Amino acid sequence: MSRRAVVPMALALVSATLADRAGAQAGSGAIESLVSQVSFGIPSSPAFALLPGQTSEVEHLVTPHDFQSAIATWVRDGKLHAGAALDFRPFSTAGTLREYQRHPGRQIRWRTVLSAGTAQVADGSADVLVSAGLRIPVIDRSDPRADPAVVRRLENAWQAALLAQGPPGLNPSPEKLQQRADSAARLIQPVRDSIAAASWNRLKWDLGVGVAARAHGGVFRQDSLVGDRGGFWTALAVPVGQAVQASGTARLTLANADSAGAERLRGVVGGRLRVFPRGALALSAEAAQVFARYRDRRDEDENWTHVGVQLEFSSTFLARFIRSGWIGVSYGGDLERTGGRSPQLSFQYAFYQNRVLKR
């Protein structure tokens, strides 16, 4: 048996011996749950992060006129309509690609996304929350369009893919045009993969900010609107060589708590290290401090530490016996909380088809 096969075998055996203290899962749910407890990025739409429930469909708007028209439809007969969600690039005319590549300010403006939405406060409530937020990727060294060499590689590959197909007929049908484009896209995919692999852990710094107001009875009037909550997010990712990414995040959510015991503040500060030494192996280790404060109940204020370590690997040897392609092993949870709650740490292992730790 080769050394490459022994390592995963040994790990699987160790997992099995710990089974009395561990949870074995058929799917990746337990591993994913530990990895996603603390997010190390900022919300893609900060406005929606302040609304209850998941926003089902987001309208992607293009022009300032589209934005104004959409907002105008939110209010009907003086009342806010719940369930709206949109996002929009407020600075979408950023000049040519060359101008964009030369000016970091234009890059920030172009990448900035404004989001806004509305939602019912709770089932049966007439109150409606309206929120707005900004996502500002301040630095993104993995932005492909900002790098002339990356753009050139992609464009050269695309041109070569068209030339390889030979000339189309004059005025081809949309189906024929799409067919040729699909074929070219397939041909340049290896170039895209290689660019993604080389830039996965480049320096990134994102900011997010959002505010939400409650419209009492859904009435959209100044005297019916009350500030409800606000959030601030920041995330920094730094490369450490080719195979490692170190990330840090801080987030703070403030709420207008209207009753004793309601949460008025929640904060998270954390760090994570992700290692992808080779294609079939990945390691992630993270730690975060979480704190929550409650109105008029200082005795219920909480602080706790979240920790997690995950190892994920795939083995061609084990694949002969296990249909799932990936094996995940994790240990973590919450350390002792203030208020005397005992630590909730667990060991998990699982076999699954699609990898959880991705670059």
Add this chain to the structure above:
Amino acid sequence: MDIPSISARPGGGAVSVRVSDPTHPQSVAGVIWRYDSGQNPNGSAGKFGSDESEVVLGSAASVDGFFFQAEGAVLAQGDDPPSPYQVVVTVLQDGAELHRDTPENGTGTVGDADQAFQYAFRIVSA
């Protein structure tokens, strides 16, 4: 879509075509195909991209009656939300604009999938 005929001065300088998005930072790339007066393919006249968005087609006399077609795409950069683009095809002679148009499928948004477009025209020396 009808193929526009663009008049170029016989004694004028070289005719060229520029394909770009002048208002958004999009990567627009592709090939200019050439067709004879019978609309039979006659090879490639050149490639366009961000570094070189203009392709020289030849003198007005040498391309008289020829058809050309820009086939290209706004290349996806994984934008979330999708970002806007507007491709503009400009035919020039001696740097002066003879014709300017946006391909039928040259406007929209691009996210994870490349957005293909084509634009055909004919040069007439007159």
